[in-house]
Amino acid sequence: MTSVVVFDYGFGNVRSMVRALADLDLDVTLTSDHRQALEANGLVVPGVGAFGACMEGLKSVGGDTVIKDRLRAGRPVLGVCVGEQIMFERGMEHGTGTPGLGLIKGDVELLDADVVPHMGWDTVEAPEGSVLMKGVEGERFYFVHSFAAMSAAPADTSGDQLDFGDAEERVTWCTYGRSRFVAAYERGPLFATQFHPEKSAEAGSQLLRNWIATF
Amino acid sequence: MSLAVRVIPCLDVDAGRVVKGVHFENLRDAGDPVELAAEYYRQGADELTFLDVTASSSHRQTMVDVVSRTAEQIFIPLTVGGGVRAPEDVDSLLRCGADKVGVNTAAINDPTLIGRVAERFGNQVLVLSVDARREQGERHTQSGFEVTTMGGRKSTGIDAIWWVKRAQELGAGEILLNSMDADGTQQGFDLEMIKAVRKEVKIPIIASGGAGKAADFPPAIEAGADAVLAASIFHYGKVTIGEVKNAIKAAGYTVR
Numbered sequence: 269m270t271s272v273v274v275f276d277y278g279f280g281n282v283r284s285m286v287r288a289l290a291d292l293d294l295d296v297t298l299t300s301d302h303r304q305a306l307e308a309n310g311l312v313v314p315g316v317g318a319f320g321a322c323m324e325g326l327k328s329v330g331g332d333t334v335i336k337d338r339l340r341a342g343r344p345v346l347g348v349c350v351g352e353q354i355m356f357e358r359g360m361e362h363g364t365g366t367p368g369l370g371l372i373k374g375d376v377e378l379l380d381a382d383v384v385p386h387m388g389w390d391t392v393e394a395p396e397g398s399v400l401m402k403g404v405e406g407e408r409f410y411f412v413h414s415f416a417a418m419s420a421a422p423a424d425t426s427g428d429q430l431d432f433g434d435a436e437e438r439v440t441w442c443t444y445g446r447s448r449f450v451a452a453y454e455r456g457p458l459f460a461t462q463f464h465p466e467k468s469a470e471a472g473s474q475l476l477r478n479w480i481a482t483f
Numbered sequence: 484m485s486l487a488v489r490v491i492p493c494l495d496v497d498a499g500r501v502v503k504g505v506h507f508e509n510l511r512d513a514g515d516p517v518e519l520a521a522e523y524y525r526q527g528a529d530e531l532t533f534l535d536v537t538a539s540s541s542h543r544q545t546m547v548d549v550v551s552r553t554a555e556q557i558f559i560p561l562t563v564g565g566g567v568r569a570p571e572d573v574d575s576l577l578r579c580g581a582d583k584v585g586v587n588t589a590a591i592n593d594p595t596l597i598g599r600v601a602e603r604f605g606n607q608v609l610v611l612s613v614d615a616r617r618e619q620g621e622r623h624t625q626s627g628f629e630v631t632t633m634g635g636r637k638s639t640g641i642d643a644i645w646w647v648k649r650a651q652e653l654g655a656g657e658i659l660l661n662s663m664d665a666d667g668t669q670q671g672f673d674l675e676m677i678k679a680v681r682k683e684v685k686i687p688i689i690a691s692g693g694a695g696k697a698a699d700f701p702p703a704i705e706a707g708a709d710a711v712l713a714a715s716i717f718h719y720g721k722v723t724i725g726e727v728k729n730a731i732k733a734a735g736y737t738v739r
Binding site: 283284288317350382384386387388408410413414444464466467469470472473 | 485486487488489524529554555558559560577578579580581582602603604605606607608656657685686687709710739
Protein backbone atom coordinates (compact mmCIF):
# COMPACT_ATOMS: atom_id res chain seq x y z
CA MET A 269 0.00 0.00 0.00
CA THR A 270 1.27 3.45 -0.89
CA SER A 271 2.34 5.34 2.22
CA VAL A 272 2.19 9.06 2.93
CA VAL A 273 3.42 10.88 6.01
CA VAL A 274 1.77 14.14 6.99
CA PHE A 275 4.54 15.95 8.80
CA ASP A 276 3.41 16.90 12.31
CA TYR A 277 5.19 19.95 13.65
CA GLY A 278 2.32 21.61 15.49
CA PHE A 279 0.96 23.72 12.62
CA GLY A 280 -1.91 23.09 10.31
CA ASN A 281 -5.35 21.58 10.04
CA VAL A 282 -3.54 18.25 9.99
CA ARG A 283 -6.66 16.20 10.64
CA SER A 284 -8.30 17.43 7.42
CA MET A 285 -5.22 16.52 5.40
CA VAL A 286 -4.95 13.06 6.95
CA ARG A 287 -8.62 12.37 6.19
CA ALA A 288 -8.49 13.61 2.61
CA LEU A 289 -5.51 11.31 1.94
CA ALA A 290 -6.99 8.35 3.81
CA ASP A 291 -10.08 8.72 1.62
CA LEU A 292 -7.81 7.87 -1.35
CA ASP A 293 -6.94 4.49 0.18
CA LEU A 294 -3.45 5.43 1.26
CA ASP A 295 -1.59 4.37 4.37
CA VAL A 296 -1.42 7.77 6.10
CA THR A 297 0.63 8.56 9.20
CA LEU A 298 0.77 11.82 11.10
CA THR A 299 4.23 12.04 12.61
CA SER A 300 7.44 14.04 12.93
CA ASP A 301 9.54 10.87 13.04
CA HIS A 302 12.44 11.37 10.61
CA ARG A 303 12.80 7.80 9.54
CA GLN A 304 9.11 7.39 8.74
CA ALA A 305 9.05 10.77 6.99
CA LEU A 306 12.03 9.76 4.84
CA GLU A 307 10.81 6.28 4.02
CA ALA A 308 7.19 7.07 3.13
CA ASN A 309 6.36 7.19 -0.59
CA GLY A 310 5.16 10.77 -0.16
CA LEU A 311 5.60 13.53 2.42
CA VAL A 312 3.04 16.30 2.96
CA VAL A 313 4.15 19.46 4.75
CA PRO A 314 1.03 21.29 5.96
CA GLY A 315 1.11 24.74 7.49
CA VAL A 316 -1.36 27.21 8.89
CA GLY A 317 -0.46 30.39 10.71
CA ALA A 318 2.47 32.74 10.49
CA PHE A 319 5.50 32.10 8.25
CA GLY A 320 8.04 32.79 11.01
CA ALA A 321 6.30 30.61 13.58
CA CYS A 322 5.88 27.75 11.10
CA MET A 323 9.53 27.93 10.06
CA GLU A 324 10.63 27.91 13.68
CA GLY A 325 8.32 24.98 14.48
CA LEU A 326 9.55 23.04 11.47
CA LYS A 327 13.21 23.54 12.38
CA SER A 328 12.65 22.64 16.03
CA VAL A 329 11.78 19.09 14.97
CA GLY A 330 14.32 18.94 12.14
CA GLY A 331 11.72 19.18 9.38
CA ASP A 332 14.01 21.33 7.23
CA THR A 333 16.56 18.50 7.13
CA VAL A 334 13.91 15.88 6.38
CA ILE A 335 12.51 17.86 3.44
CA LYS A 336 15.94 18.45 1.92
CA ASP A 337 17.04 14.84 2.49
CA ARG A 338 13.96 13.63 0.64
CA LEU A 339 14.41 16.01 -2.28
CA ARG A 340 18.08 15.09 -2.56
CA ALA A 341 16.96 11.47 -2.95
CA GLY A 342 14.30 12.47 -5.48
CA ARG A 343 11.45 11.52 -3.13
CA PRO A 344 8.20 13.53 -3.53
CA VAL A 345 7.31 16.34 -1.11
CA LEU A 346 4.09 18.37 -1.18
CA GLY A 347 3.93 21.66 0.75
CA VAL A 348 0.48 23.13 1.37
CA CYS A 349 -0.44 26.75 2.25
CA VAL A 350 2.28 28.03 4.61
CA GLY A 351 3.92 24.65 3.90
CA GLU A 352 4.20 25.98 0.32
CA GLN A 353 5.41 29.43 1.37
CA ILE A 354 8.33 28.15 3.45
CA MET A 355 9.79 26.51 0.31
CA PHE A 356 10.66 30.05 -0.90
CA GLU A 357 13.65 32.16 0.13
CA ARG A 358 12.01 34.59 2.52
CA GLY A 359 8.75 35.46 4.23
CA MET A 360 8.08 39.19 4.72
CA GLU A 361 5.28 38.70 7.24
CA HIS A 362 6.57 40.97 9.98
CA GLY A 363 8.48 43.55 7.95
CA THR A 364 11.89 42.01 8.20
CA GLY A 365 12.41 38.90 6.15
CA THR A 366 12.37 35.47 7.79
CA PRO A 367 14.49 32.97 5.86
CA GLY A 368 12.57 30.06 4.36
CA LEU A 369 14.04 26.81 3.00
CA GLY A 370 15.33 28.58 -0.13
CA LEU A 371 14.24 25.83 -2.51
CA ILE A 372 12.43 28.31 -4.77
CA LYS A 373 13.71 31.79 -5.61
CA GLY A 374 11.20 34.43 -4.50
CA ASP A 375 9.75 36.24 -1.46
CA VAL A 376 6.41 35.74 0.26
CA GLU A 377 4.62 39.07 0.55
CA LEU A 378 1.31 40.59 1.67
CA LEU A 379 -1.49 40.42 -0.92
CA ASP A 380 -2.59 43.72 -2.43
CA ALA A 381 -6.41 43.58 -2.55
CA ASP A 382 -9.44 45.35 -1.07
CA VAL A 383 -10.40 42.34 1.05
CA VAL A 384 -7.68 40.32 2.77
CA PRO A 385 -7.36 37.39 3.63
CA HIS A 386 -8.05 35.92 0.22
CA MET A 387 -10.68 33.44 1.38
CA GLY A 388 -12.71 31.11 -0.77
CA TRP A 389 -12.85 29.27 -4.09
CA ASP A 390 -10.79 30.74 -6.91
CA THR A 391 -9.67 29.81 -10.40
CA VAL A 392 -6.05 29.36 -11.45
CA GLU A 393 -3.95 29.46 -14.63
CA ALA A 394 -2.14 26.15 -14.97
CA PRO A 395 0.89 25.83 -17.28
CA GLU A 396 1.18 23.35 -20.12
CA GLY A 397 2.29 19.94 -18.86
CA SER A 398 1.39 20.50 -15.21
CA VAL A 399 1.34 17.21 -13.33
CA LEU A 400 -0.71 18.41 -10.37
CA MET A 401 -3.35 20.25 -12.38
CA LYS A 402 -3.94 17.54 -14.97
CA GLY A 403 -7.69 17.27 -15.56
CA VAL A 404 -8.56 20.01 -13.06
CA GLU A 405 -7.17 23.04 -14.91
CA GLY A 406 -10.56 24.75 -15.04
CA GLU A 407 -11.64 23.95 -11.49
CA ARG A 408 -11.81 26.19 -8.45
CA PHE A 409 -9.68 25.54 -5.36
CA TYR A 410 -10.08 26.73 -1.78
CA PHE A 411 -7.67 29.44 -0.68
CA VAL A 412 -7.26 31.05 2.71
CA HIS A 413 -4.18 33.26 3.10
CA SER A 414 -2.98 36.86 3.40
CA PHE A 415 0.55 36.33 2.03
CA ALA A 416 1.83 34.73 -1.16
CA ALA A 417 4.87 34.43 -3.41
CA MET A 418 4.63 36.98 -6.23
CA SER A 419 7.36 35.34 -8.31
CA ALA A 420 9.09 31.98 -8.62
CA ALA A 421 12.34 30.87 -10.22
CA PRO A 422 14.80 28.01 -9.67
CA ALA A 423 16.92 28.79 -6.60
CA ASP A 424 20.61 28.03 -6.22
CA THR A 425 20.44 24.98 -3.96
CA SER A 426 24.06 23.89 -4.42
CA GLY A 427 24.81 24.91 -0.81
CA ASP A 428 22.41 22.17 0.27
CA GLN A 429 24.05 19.72 -2.16
CA LEU A 430 20.66 19.61 -3.81
CA ASP A 431 20.49 19.23 -7.55
CA PHE A 432 17.16 19.32 -9.37
CA GLY A 433 19.01 18.33 -12.54
CA ASP A 434 17.14 19.34 -15.67
CA ALA A 435 13.72 19.02 -13.97
CA GLU A 436 11.43 21.59 -15.52
CA GLU A 437 9.78 24.24 -13.37
CA ARG A 438 5.99 24.55 -13.74
CA VAL A 439 4.15 27.38 -12.02
CA THR A 440 0.38 27.74 -11.67
CA TRP A 441 -0.80 31.31 -11.04
CA CYS A 442 -3.77 32.95 -9.37
CA THR A 443 -4.84 36.59 -9.61
CA TYR A 444 -6.61 38.25 -6.68
CA GLY A 445 -7.09 41.98 -6.32
CA ARG A 446 -3.93 43.64 -7.64
CA SER A 447 -1.74 40.60 -6.94
CA ARG A 448 -0.71 37.80 -9.25
CA PHE A 449 0.82 35.08 -7.14
CA VAL A 450 2.04 31.48 -7.17
CA ALA A 451 -0.92 29.12 -6.65
CA ALA A 452 1.07 25.93 -7.26
CA TYR A 453 4.67 25.00 -7.98
CA GLU A 454 6.28 21.84 -9.28
CA ARG A 455 9.86 20.98 -10.10
CA GLY A 456 11.09 17.40 -10.02
CA PRO A 457 10.11 15.88 -6.66
CA LEU A 458 9.13 19.27 -5.18
CA PHE A 459 5.42 20.10 -5.27
CA ALA A 460 3.61 22.88 -3.45
CA THR A 461 0.18 24.53 -3.44
CA GLN A 462 -0.90 27.81 -1.86
CA PHE A 463 -4.51 26.56 -1.84
CA HIS A 464 -5.84 23.67 0.23
CA PRO A 465 -6.40 20.55 -1.91
CA GLU A 466 -7.69 18.73 1.19
CA LYS A 467 -10.54 21.28 1.39
CA SER A 468 -11.19 21.61 -2.33
CA ALA A 469 -13.80 18.87 -2.72
CA GLU A 470 -13.49 16.67 -5.86
CA ALA A 471 -10.96 18.90 -7.62
CA GLY A 472 -8.67 18.70 -4.60
CA SER A 473 -8.94 14.90 -4.45
CA GLN A 474 -7.99 14.69 -8.11
CA LEU A 475 -4.96 16.91 -7.53
CA LEU A 476 -3.83 14.69 -4.66
CA ARG A 477 -4.32 11.63 -6.88
CA ASN A 478 -2.21 13.31 -9.57
CA TRP A 479 0.54 13.86 -7.01
CA ILE A 480 0.36 10.26 -5.76
CA ALA A 481 0.64 9.04 -9.35
CA THR A 482 4.19 10.50 -9.47
CA PHE A 483 5.44 8.11 -6.74
CA MET B 484 -12.74 35.09 -13.50
CA SER B 485 -12.73 36.05 -9.86
CA LEU B 486 -13.19 34.75 -6.38
CA ALA B 487 -16.53 33.01 -5.96
CA VAL B 488 -19.13 34.24 -3.48
CA ARG B 489 -19.45 31.57 -0.81
CA VAL B 490 -22.82 30.09 0.11
CA ILE B 491 -22.74 28.66 3.62
CA PRO B 492 -25.47 26.62 5.30
CA CYS B 493 -25.43 26.89 9.09
CA LEU B 494 -26.42 23.99 11.32
CA ASP B 495 -27.48 24.80 14.87
CA VAL B 496 -26.59 21.77 16.94
CA ASP B 497 -27.89 20.99 20.41
CA ALA B 498 -26.68 17.89 22.21
CA GLY B 499 -25.66 16.31 18.90
CA ARG B 500 -28.94 17.03 17.08
CA VAL B 501 -29.83 19.69 14.52
CA VAL B 502 -32.32 22.17 15.95
CA LYS B 503 -34.68 24.26 13.80
CA GLY B 504 -36.82 21.86 11.82
CA VAL B 505 -35.30 19.97 8.97
CA HIS B 506 -37.40 18.75 6.08
CA PHE B 507 -35.45 16.58 3.70
CA GLU B 508 -37.35 13.54 2.61
CA ASN B 509 -34.32 11.79 1.20
CA LEU B 510 -32.44 11.81 4.49
CA ARG B 511 -32.72 8.82 6.76
CA ASP B 512 -32.21 10.95 9.87
CA ALA B 513 -32.54 14.64 9.11
CA GLY B 514 -31.80 15.54 12.69
CA ASP B 515 -28.32 14.06 12.40
CA PRO B 516 -25.89 16.92 11.70
CA VAL B 517 -23.50 14.58 9.91
CA GLU B 518 -26.15 13.43 7.42
CA LEU B 519 -27.39 16.95 6.85
CA ALA B 520 -23.83 18.20 6.34
CA ALA B 521 -23.28 15.47 3.74
CA GLU B 522 -26.48 16.51 1.95
CA TYR B 523 -25.31 20.13 1.75
CA TYR B 524 -21.90 18.97 0.51
CA ARG B 525 -23.68 17.10 -2.30
CA GLN B 526 -25.76 20.21 -3.06
CA GLY B 527 -22.57 22.22 -3.59
CA ALA B 528 -22.20 24.19 -0.35
CA ASP B 529 -18.90 26.12 -0.34
CA GLU B 530 -18.37 25.83 3.40
CA LEU B 531 -20.31 24.58 6.39
CA THR B 532 -20.86 26.18 9.78
CA PHE B 533 -21.80 24.27 12.91
CA LEU B 534 -23.07 26.29 15.83
CA ASP B 535 -23.08 24.49 19.14
CA VAL B 536 -26.07 26.25 20.69
CA THR B 537 -25.76 24.85 24.19
CA ALA B 538 -22.00 24.37 24.32
CA SER B 539 -22.13 23.18 27.90
CA SER B 540 -19.16 21.22 29.08
CA SER B 541 -21.27 18.06 29.32
CA HIS B 542 -22.07 18.31 25.61
CA ARG B 543 -18.57 19.28 24.49
CA GLN B 544 -17.54 15.72 23.68
CA THR B 545 -20.73 15.23 21.65
CA MET B 546 -19.79 18.17 19.42
CA VAL B 547 -16.24 16.87 19.03
CA ASP B 548 -17.72 13.56 17.80
CA VAL B 549 -20.06 15.33 15.37
CA VAL B 550 -17.24 17.44 13.92
CA SER B 551 -14.97 14.46 13.72
CA ARG B 552 -17.51 12.29 11.87
CA THR B 553 -18.39 15.16 9.52
CA ALA B 554 -14.78 15.88 8.65
CA GLU B 555 -14.35 12.27 7.62
CA GLN B 556 -16.66 12.62 4.63
CA ILE B 557 -16.80 16.30 3.76
CA PHE B 558 -13.88 17.93 1.99
CA ILE B 559 -14.87 21.57 2.22
CA PRO B 560 -14.03 24.02 5.01
CA LEU B 561 -15.84 23.53 8.28
CA THR B 562 -16.33 26.30 10.85
CA VAL B 563 -17.40 25.44 14.37
CA GLY B 564 -18.66 28.01 16.84
CA GLY B 565 -20.17 28.00 20.30
CA GLY B 566 -18.50 27.74 23.66
CA VAL B 567 -15.00 28.66 22.48
CA ARG B 568 -13.44 30.36 25.49
CA ALA B 569 -9.71 29.69 25.27
CA PRO B 570 -7.00 28.79 22.72
CA GLU B 571 -7.22 25.22 24.06
CA ASP B 572 -10.84 25.00 22.82
CA VAL B 573 -9.64 26.09 19.37
CA ASP B 574 -6.90 23.50 19.48
CA SER B 575 -9.29 20.66 20.31
CA LEU B 576 -11.73 21.69 17.54
CA LEU B 577 -8.96 21.95 14.93
CA ARG B 578 -7.63 18.58 16.01
CA CYS B 579 -10.97 16.88 15.44
CA GLY B 580 -11.42 18.34 11.96
CA ALA B 581 -12.62 21.97 12.13
CA ASP B 582 -10.81 24.42 9.84
CA LYS B 583 -12.04 27.63 11.46
CA VAL B 584 -13.64 28.50 14.76
CA GLY B 585 -16.35 31.02 15.54
CA VAL B 586 -15.87 33.16 18.64
CA ASN B 587 -18.57 35.41 20.04
CA THR B 588 -19.36 36.12 23.71
CA ALA B 589 -15.99 35.04 25.06
CA ALA B 590 -14.28 37.66 22.86
CA ILE B 591 -16.63 40.36 24.15
CA ASN B 592 -15.83 39.37 27.73
CA ASP B 593 -12.11 39.19 27.00
CA PRO B 594 -10.97 40.74 23.69
CA THR B 595 -7.41 39.47 24.24
CA LEU B 596 -8.76 36.03 23.33
CA ILE B 597 -8.78 37.12 19.66
CA GLY B 598 -5.08 37.95 19.69
CA ARG B 599 -4.14 34.85 21.63
CA VAL B 600 -5.95 32.60 19.15
CA ALA B 601 -4.63 34.46 16.08
CA GLU B 602 -1.07 34.39 17.33
CA ARG B 603 -1.11 30.65 17.82
CA PHE B 604 -3.26 29.48 14.90
CA GLY B 605 -3.21 32.41 12.45
CA ASN B 606 -5.84 35.10 11.76
CA GLN B 607 -7.59 32.98 9.15
CA VAL B 608 -8.75 30.50 11.77
CA LEU B 609 -10.79 33.00 13.74
CA VAL B 610 -14.28 33.99 12.62
CA LEU B 611 -15.64 36.70 14.88
CA SER B 612 -19.35 36.16 15.24
CA VAL B 613 -21.26 39.37 15.95
CA ASP B 614 -24.96 39.40 16.90
CA ALA B 615 -25.87 43.02 16.21
CA ARG B 616 -29.14 44.96 16.21
CA ARG B 617 -30.36 48.49 15.66
CA GLU B 618 -30.83 50.43 18.87
CA GLN B 619 -34.40 51.39 19.61
CA GLY B 620 -35.29 54.62 21.40
CA GLU B 621 -32.40 56.18 23.27
CA ARG B 622 -29.11 55.54 21.49
CA HIS B 623 -25.96 54.57 23.35
CA THR B 624 -23.72 53.87 20.38
CA GLN B 625 -22.43 56.20 17.70
CA SER B 626 -23.41 54.01 14.78
CA GLY B 627 -26.80 52.98 16.12
CA PHE B 628 -25.86 49.28 15.78
CA GLU B 629 -25.15 47.54 19.05
CA VAL B 630 -23.67 44.18 19.96
CA THR B 631 -25.93 41.74 21.82
CA THR B 632 -25.36 38.42 23.54
CA MET B 633 -27.59 35.55 24.65
CA GLY B 634 -29.19 35.32 21.20
CA GLY B 635 -30.17 39.00 21.21
CA ARG B 636 -31.68 38.98 24.68
CA LYS B 637 -28.85 40.84 26.35
CA SER B 638 -27.60 44.27 25.34
CA THR B 639 -23.88 44.97 25.74
CA GLY B 640 -23.89 48.69 24.99
CA ILE B 641 -20.93 48.11 22.62
CA ASP B 642 -21.01 49.81 19.22
CA ALA B 643 -21.04 47.00 16.63
CA ILE B 644 -19.06 49.03 14.08
CA TRP B 645 -16.41 49.93 16.65
CA TRP B 646 -16.26 46.27 17.71
CA VAL B 647 -15.64 44.80 14.24
CA LYS B 648 -12.87 47.34 13.63
CA ARG B 649 -11.31 46.51 16.97
CA ALA B 650 -11.60 42.77 16.28
CA GLN B 651 -9.84 43.20 12.94
CA GLU B 652 -6.98 45.02 14.69
CA LEU B 653 -6.78 42.28 17.31
CA GLY B 654 -6.45 39.60 14.63
CA ALA B 655 -9.88 38.31 13.56
CA GLY B 656 -9.72 36.82 10.05
CA GLU B 657 -13.37 37.16 9.12
CA ILE B 658 -16.64 38.62 10.45
CA LEU B 659 -19.86 36.60 10.69
CA LEU B 660 -22.33 39.46 10.84
CA ASN B 661 -25.68 38.34 12.14
CA SER B 662 -28.56 40.81 12.23
CA MET B 663 -30.71 40.10 15.27
CA ASP B 664 -33.43 42.33 13.81
CA ALA B 665 -33.59 40.45 10.52
CA ASP B 666 -32.93 36.97 11.97
CA GLY B 667 -36.01 34.78 11.65
CA THR B 668 -38.05 37.37 9.70
CA GLN B 669 -37.23 35.95 6.23
CA GLN B 670 -37.59 39.53 4.96
CA GLY B 671 -34.04 39.85 3.64
CA PHE B 672 -30.64 40.79 5.06
CA ASP B 673 -29.97 44.06 6.91
CA LEU B 674 -28.21 45.73 3.99
CA GLU B 675 -27.45 48.98 5.79
CA MET B 676 -25.62 47.12 8.50
CA ILE B 677 -23.56 45.15 5.97
CA LYS B 678 -22.63 48.42 4.20
CA ALA B 679 -21.67 50.07 7.49
CA VAL B 680 -19.35 47.18 8.38
CA ARG B 681 -17.90 46.93 4.84
CA LYS B 682 -16.86 50.59 5.04
CA GLU B 683 -14.80 49.90 8.13
CA VAL B 684 -13.17 46.50 7.72
CA LYS B 685 -10.92 44.87 5.14
CA ILE B 686 -11.44 41.26 6.27
CA PRO B 687 -14.17 39.14 4.65
CA ILE B 688 -17.78 39.54 5.82
CA ILE B 689 -20.26 36.67 6.01
CA ALA B 690 -23.81 38.08 5.97
CA SER B 691 -26.34 36.29 8.15
CA GLY B 692 -29.91 36.73 9.28
CA GLY B 693 -33.09 37.39 7.33
CA ALA B 694 -32.82 35.34 4.14
CA GLY B 695 -36.26 34.15 3.05
CA LYS B 696 -35.82 33.48 -0.67
CA ALA B 697 -33.10 33.18 -3.31
CA ALA B 698 -33.60 36.80 -4.42
CA ASP B 699 -32.61 38.03 -0.93
CA PHE B 700 -28.98 36.96 -1.43
CA PRO B 701 -27.62 39.15 -4.29
CA PRO B 702 -28.38 42.46 -2.48
CA ALA B 703 -26.27 41.29 0.48
CA ILE B 704 -23.31 40.83 -1.88
CA GLU B 705 -24.02 44.19 -3.50
CA ALA B 706 -23.89 45.70 0.02
CA GLY B 707 -20.40 44.25 0.52
CA ALA B 708 -20.71 40.69 1.83
CA ASP B 709 -18.12 38.16 0.61
CA ALA B 710 -20.19 35.19 1.73
CA VAL B 711 -23.81 34.52 2.65
CA LEU B 712 -25.09 32.25 5.37
CA ALA B 713 -28.54 30.86 6.15
CA ALA B 714 -30.03 28.08 8.25
CA SER B 715 -33.77 27.43 8.32
CA ILE B 716 -34.60 28.25 4.69
CA PHE B 717 -32.14 25.57 3.61
CA HIS B 718 -33.28 23.10 6.29
CA TYR B 719 -36.95 23.53 5.40
CA GLY B 720 -36.08 22.95 1.76
CA LYS B 721 -37.58 26.36 0.97
CA VAL B 722 -34.65 27.06 -1.30
CA THR B 723 -31.66 24.94 -2.33
CA ILE B 724 -28.00 25.89 -2.42
CA GLY B 725 -28.22 25.62 -6.21
CA GLU B 726 -31.12 28.07 -6.44
CA VAL B 727 -29.24 30.58 -4.29
CA LYS B 728 -26.17 30.21 -6.50
CA ASN B 729 -28.27 30.68 -9.65
CA ALA B 730 -29.74 33.89 -8.23
CA ILE B 731 -26.27 35.18 -7.33
CA LYS B 732 -24.94 34.29 -10.77
CA ALA B 733 -27.91 35.91 -12.52
CA ALA B 734 -27.11 39.12 -10.62
CA GLY B 735 -23.64 39.13 -12.20
CA TYR B 736 -21.52 37.66 -9.42
CA THR B 737 -19.27 34.62 -9.58
CA VAL B 738 -20.18 31.34 -7.91
CA ARG B 739 -18.50 27.96 -7.80
